Amino acid sequence: MKTLVEAVNDGLHTEMERDPSVMVMGEDVGILGGVFRATAGLRERFGSDRCVDTPLAEAGILGTAVGLAMAGFRPVCEMQYDAFSYPCLDQLICHVGRYRWRTGGAMEFPITVRMPYGGRVRAPELHDDSPEAYYVHTPGIKVAIPSTPADAKGLLAAAIRDADPVVVLEPKLIYRTARGEVPEGEHVVPLGSARVARQGTDVTVVAYGAMVAVAEAAAERADASVEVLDLRSLKPLDEGALLESVGKTGRAVVVAEAPRVAGFAAEVAAVLAEKAILDLRGPVVRVTGYDVPYPYWTIEDAYLPSPERVLAALDKVMAF
Amino acid sequence: MRASMRVEPSPAMPELRRVIGDGEGHPDGEVTGLDDAGLLALHRSMVLLRTYDERSLTYHRQGRIGTYAIFWGTEAIQAGSVHALDEVDWVFPSYRESAIGLLRGMAPATILAWWRGHPAGWWDPRERRVASICVPIATHVPHAAGLAWGLRLRGERGCAVCYFGDGATSEGAFHEGANFAAVMDAPLVLLCNNNQWAISTPLAAQTRAAALADKAAGYGMPGVRVDGGDVLAVYDATRQAVERARAGEGPTLIEAVTYRMAPHATADDPSLYIDEARVEEERRSECVARYEGYLRRRGLLTDELAEAARADALAAMREGIAAAEALPAPDPALVFDTAYADPPAQLVAERAELLRLLSEDGR
Numbered sequence: 001m002k003t004l005v006e007a008v009n010d011g012l013h014t015e016m017e018r019d020p021s022v023m024v025m026g027e028d029v030g031i032l033g034g035v036f037r038a039t040a041g042l043r044e045r046f047g048s049d050r051c052v053d054t055p056l057a058e059a060g061i062l063g064t065a066v067g068l069a070m071a072g073f074r075p076v077c078e079m080q081y082d083a084f085s086y087p088c089l090d091q092l093i094c095h096v097g098r099y100r101w102r103t104g105g106a107m108e109f110p111i112t113v114r115m116p117y118g119g120r121v122r123a124p125e126l127h128d129d130s131p132e133a134y135y136v137h138t139p140g141i142k143v144a145i146p147s148t149p150a151d152a153k154g155l156l157a158a159a160i161r162d163a164d165p166v167v168v169l170e171p172k173l174i175y176r177t178a179r180g181e182v183p184e185g186e187h188v189v190p191l192g193s194a195r196v197a198r199q200g201t202d203v204t205v206v207a208y209g210a211m212v213a214v215a216e217a218a219a220e221r222a223d224a225s226v227e228v229l230d231l232r233s234l235k236p237l238d239e240g241a242l243l244e245s246v247g248k249t250g251r252a253v254v255v256a257e258a259p260r261v262a263g264f265a266a267e268v269a270a271v272l273a274e275k276a277i278l279d280l281r282g283p284v285v286r287v288t289g290y291d292v293p294y295p296y297w298t299i300e301d302a303y304l305p306s307p308e309r310v311l312a313a314l315d316k317v318m319a320f
Numbered sequence: 321m322r323a324s325m326r327v328e329p330s331p332a333m334p335e336l337r338r339v340i341g342d343g344e345g346h347p348d349g350e351v352t353g354l355d356d357a358g359l360l361a362l363h364r365s366m367v368l369l370r371t372y373d374e375r376s377l378t379y380h381r382q383g384r385i386g387t388y389a390i391f392w393g394t395e396a397i398q399a400g401s402v403h404a405l406d407e408v409d410w411v412f413p414s415y416r417e418s419a420i421g422l423l424r425g426m427a428p429a430t431i432l433a434w435w436r437g438h439p440a441g442w443w444d445p446r447e448r449r450v451a452s453i454c455v456p457i458a459t460h461v462p463h464a465a466g467l468a469w470g471l472r473l474r475g476e477r478g479c480a481v482c483y484f485g486d487g488a489t490s491e492g493a494f495h496e497g498a499n500f501a502a503v504m505d506a507p508l509v510l511l512c513n514n515n516q517w518a519i520s521t522p523l524a525a526q527t528r529a530a531a532l533a534d535k536a537a538g539y540g541m542p543g544v545r546v547d548g549g550d551v552l553a554v555y556d557a558t559r560q561a562v563e564r565a566r567a568g569e570g571p572t573l574i575e576a577v578t579y580r581m582a583p584h585a586t587a588d589d590p591s592l593y594i595d596e597a598r599v600e601e602e603r604r605s606e607c608v609a610r611y612e613g614y615l616r617r618r619g620l621l622t623d624e625l626a627e628a629a630r631a632d633a634l635a636a637m638r639e640g641i642a643a644a645e646a647l648p649a650p651d652p653a654l655v656f657d658t659a660y661a662d663p664p665a666q667l668v669a670e671r672a673e674l675l676r677l678l679s680e681d682g683r
Contacts, residue, residue: 060496067466102452105658106444163661236664
């Protein structure tokens with residue numbers, strides 16, 4: 001049994017062992033082993049040139065990773081917190097997602113960006129964000145979000161091995177509370193494959209990251225038979241699994257902790273509107289964060305999707 | 321202009337290095353590393369760049385290329401630095417150095433295709449160790465720092481040169497790239513083309529630093545100032561910086577001081593902000609003629625050689641624009657085909673759908 005953050009650490013060890021071109025870089029990832037200990041032991045095992053304590057500069061971390069990729073490395077960049085990643089968006093949008101295109105496909109930029117994300121950890125401002133929409137919206141980028149320890153290891157391995165740049169968002173709320181069996185040695189979960197976390201027949205709750213557990217908790221208490229679909233990968237999106245589940249249940253609720261407007265839940269709803277309209281027996285309802293700055297922690301529980309809010313959405317959809 | 325915006329020389333301001341004299345009071349100097357053939361090859365490179373730039377302006381006016389960033393007057397910075405490099409070294413151009421690949425054997429048609437918005441203007445940076453042209457300001461500085469750091473990690477001999485303007489030194493990306501390069505002992509030369517204008521913004525409104533080279537001290541690297549119109553001064557400063565880089569001593573910042581002698585780009589109207597008399601004065605001491613004077617004083621450049629350099633460059637450009645114009649219209653599939661190595665299924669479906677629609681339309 002491993003926790004989710006231990007599985008990330010295991011995945012980094014395994015991939016660095018397997019491929020000498022993989023290097024980990026970021027703030028405090030070396031001697032400290034990362035503020036969440038996700039990179040603990042890497043520096044001792046692989047040396048300070050492969051697990052690099054960088055200057056405190058997120059755009060510089062990702063910008064130099066572009067150059068390191070040009071020199072033949074596979075950089076795995078840690079952004080210390082979700083909201084601290086915003087300075088790196090300049091490099092991500094202007095270069096990481098475009099450079100392959102700019103070379104006519106001649107050069108690959110196998111860069112992985114991983115970061116803890118999400119709320120309810122009782123932290124100061126800007127340690128709580130869910131920035132996945134910025135990343136998913138950027139052409140040339142792929143985005144994965146695990147909800148279990150095994151997937152944390154397997155999706156990270158897929159990201160590191162992918163020829164394209166991949167952002168992996170790790171739900172920090174469940175870094176140490178999610179525990180599960182994690183395959184020893186090499187373990188890859190392909191990008192673009194969703195997971196049915198709970199079987200059901202009446203309604204599908206689509207979720208990812210820490211919201212999968214919220215969806216499952218609501219499903220336990222619901223009168224209806226609820227299927228929970230853990231997307232695992234936002235881009236590529238497993239449309240087949242989504243359409244299959246909603247084709248079966250005819251109803252969908254989408255749960256995400258990011259703000260609502262133009263968030264990924266809206267994308268899921270749009271896919272269902274375009275491709276599953278005749279299967280739907282009710283509206284696709286979103287349960288998300290609100291379009292406000294992420295609140296201080298004494299009131300953050302009111303902001304985040306809760307099992308109660310998911311249940312209310314389920315009632316609405318079932319009663320339609 | 322407010323009095324406080326005037327920049328006084330700092331006590332620490334590095335001297336402005338020059339090698340080429342004026343044929344009168346100031347004698348010509350010498351540089352190590354260039355024999356007679358090397359001096360003449362440098363001349364041909366400058367003429368090639370000059371011809372590329374002048375022809376491109378004409379092509380733009382004729383509607384044969386799109387918006388174009390003119391670099392007239394900065395050939396010394398580009399040619400002087402590239403000639404101080406080996407083939408193993410990397411070059412990271414901004415749009416102001418769009419044609420620098422010519423000095424590595426890139427075909428003019430490739431760069432003209434880039435300015436024509438045609439995918440044939442793409443290239444593989446590894447082929448000639450010329451990175452893609454960076455359009456946003458200074459964001460390639462961290463790339464060059466990372467690549468140079470990577471070369472050091474691999475134990476390779478190569479280094480990198482990154483080109484940017486005075487305005488770029490205000491960007492965070494310049495700072496982060498320079499700092500990373502210093503901390504990682506990256507074999508990097510940061511080459512600032514200080515032409516004193518960022519479109520309409522003069523240097524005095526860009527920084528309170530007396531000299532951009534002074535910024536190097538903040539990164540713990542040497543800062544050097546050279547006359548950017550003196551190709552041999554640029555060559556010599558780059559050669560020394562490359563030597564330091566190869567010796568594992570880390571990056572160097574070179575400030576090549578010049579003056580923008582042409583509009584920022586073809587869409588710009590500098591009459592709104594620049595002193596045209598100053599531009600005319602600067603153009604009278606432009607770098608190609610200065611270097612030709614030097615070579616003639618040394619008895620190396622004859623009229624025949626000068627004429628041959630120009631004729632060859634013109635022929636290359638004629639051939640280049642013809643080849644660029646002869647390129648077939650790009651396949652619309654290219655909209656999709658190079659974005660991902662392994663594209664998401666949705667993108668694959670959209671590609672098929674678009675191509676089906678286009679073929680139905682008979683387009």
